Amino acid sequence: MMSMTLDNSYTAIRLQPVELKCHIGQGMYKWTILDKLIAGSEEPIAVDRVLLEKENAEGERLYTVFDEEGTYSLRFSFTDTNGDVLTHDFKVYVRKESSAYSPFVSEVLEYRPAPGRQVYEGFDSYLENFKKAGKTVTQDNIISKCRSKFFRNERLFSKGNLESSPSTVSLGAFGGYIVLAFDHSVQNLEGPDIKVYGATEFLSGAQTIIPQPGVVFVAQDVNMNGQHDEDEPWYILNSGSYASTTPGDGPQEGLLLGCNVMYRMATGVLEESTDKMDQEKHFYFPDYIMWSISGAEESSGSIAKLKKDKDFSYWPAWLPESEGLSFENAVRLPNNGVETWNGNILATHEWTWVNPSVQYANTVTCSQNGGLDLSSAIDMNGNPVELKEIHFVKIQTGVCQQIAIDGQCETLVSGVRDLHMPIPKAD
Numbered sequence: 001m002m003s004m005t006l007d008n009s010y011t012a013i014r015l016q017p018v019e020l021k022c023h024i025g026q027g028m029y030k031w032t033i034l035d036k037l038i039a040g041s042e043e044p045i046a047v048d049r050v051l052l053e054k055e056n057a058e059g060e061r062l063y064t065v066f067d068e069e070g071t072y073s074l075r076f077s078f079t080d081t082n083g084d085v086l087t088h089d090f091k092v093y094v095r096k097e098s099s100a101y102s103p104f105v106s107e108v109l110e111y112r113p114a115p116g117r118q119v120y121e122g123f124d125s126y127l128e129n130f131k132k133a134g135k136t137v138t139q140d141n142i143i144s145k146c147r148s149k150f151f152r153n154e155r156l157f158s159k160g161n162l163e164s165s166p167s168t169v170s171l172g173a174f175g176g177y178i179v180l181a182f183d184h185s186v187q188n189l190e191g192p193d194i195k196v197y198g199a200t201e202f203l204s205g206a207q208t209i210i211p212q213p214g215v216v217f218v219a220q221d222v223n224m225n226g227q228h229d230e231d232e233p234w235y236i237l238n239s240g241s242y243a244s245t246t247p248g249d250g251p252q253e254g255l256l257l258g259c260n261v262m263y264r265m266a267t268g269v270l271e272e273s274t275d276k277m278d279q280e281k282h283f284y285f286p287d288y289i290m291w292s293i294s295g296a297e298e299s300s301g302s303i304a305k306l307k308k309d310k311d312f313s314y315w316p317a318w319l320p321e322s323e324g325l326s327f328e329n330a331v332r333l334p335n336n337g338v339e340t341w342n343g344n345i346l347a348t349h350e351w352t353w354v355n356p357s358v359q360y361a362n363t364v365t366c367s368q369n370g371g372l373d374l375s376s377a378i379d380m381n382g383n384p385v386e387l388k389e390i391h392f393v394k395i396q397t398g399v400c401q402q403i404a405i406d407g408q409c410e411t412l413v414s415g416v417r418d419l420h421m422p423i424p425k426a427d
């Protein structure tokens, strides 16, 4: 005898995940939206959309999001191994959120940069104030400072002011990352769904960008607690453009998954290098921070300290130097910096492959950036995954390379937006 454990009605909040469960036994489970009656209209609209159709345990749990305020009619059906069918129709009453959602990420959950010159520069006066007061800056201090930067940018972006310089947060060298949360579920609809804002710089009056690309990951809030938990897997947005090339020295390969990187500070007294090549590159101290990569590849090298930076540390001030800094499961992009030598003189240096179709963090100016599609998600083994919605975004510096006086590649982030949510009128 098959028995039904579903109720006749449920309540939900718009764009917040809902979990419904019904265990009956071995067989095929199917959950369908029949129609919806949107708040303010008189007649229901036929939907007839299957939300989930899976066998056994995989079909017992429905995790979904309703995007409009109103009443949804759903049908659950179960077909057992003899072909006997049990159906149950029920309603989901979807209410409007109590305070309006933000189209931008609303929370900084974690900020863990690798060492880098711009990690210091992004917080220079803030960090110096702590130093002057004889206080130690903490992780919480820095996270609240990140929040205020993103909040300021949100107001700029909301006014359509994309070309005014946003306040950026540097993720430091390869592997460093930031974890951000939306206050609602971002849906995977037709076309691009989220946009990651990098930096916009004006050089010699013309708008340009130093392409220090980041890898963008997304995750769902499976247990619906608003926090990113360890058992909520990260998926990589693979726009297919990581391997795109521009004439010349573009990258030849795509993503390298599963890299573990370790940073350690040099010990001893730093003295200016007298090596001619170091001086050409403006390196003050070439082996300032040592890095080693294991896992998907074995390699090692160092971050040089630049002459202009000799008075400050590249090490994030709120993380202890003595333990080193390690990052697990980082995703590496091909190197994109080029140095050209004329005899033993540095002739040119530049970061290459600035391709407007390469739409992840910090590769194109904010206005050119068309956004990222959740449909491009792959898991940490490189297999495509189907995501209907996400809650969290993680951005990680993707390139492990230093190029002359530009220093180490450090991805800069200034915000993330849900492209499906209209921007409210700015005050």
Ligand SMILES: [Ca+2]
Pocket (backbone or CB within 6 Å): 188, 189, 190, 191, 192, 193, 373, 374, 375
């Ligand atoms: Ca999409």
Ligand SMILES: [Ca+2]
Pocket (backbone or CB within 6 Å): 221, 222, 223, 224, 225, 226, 227, 228, 229, 232
């Ligand atoms: Ca969670």
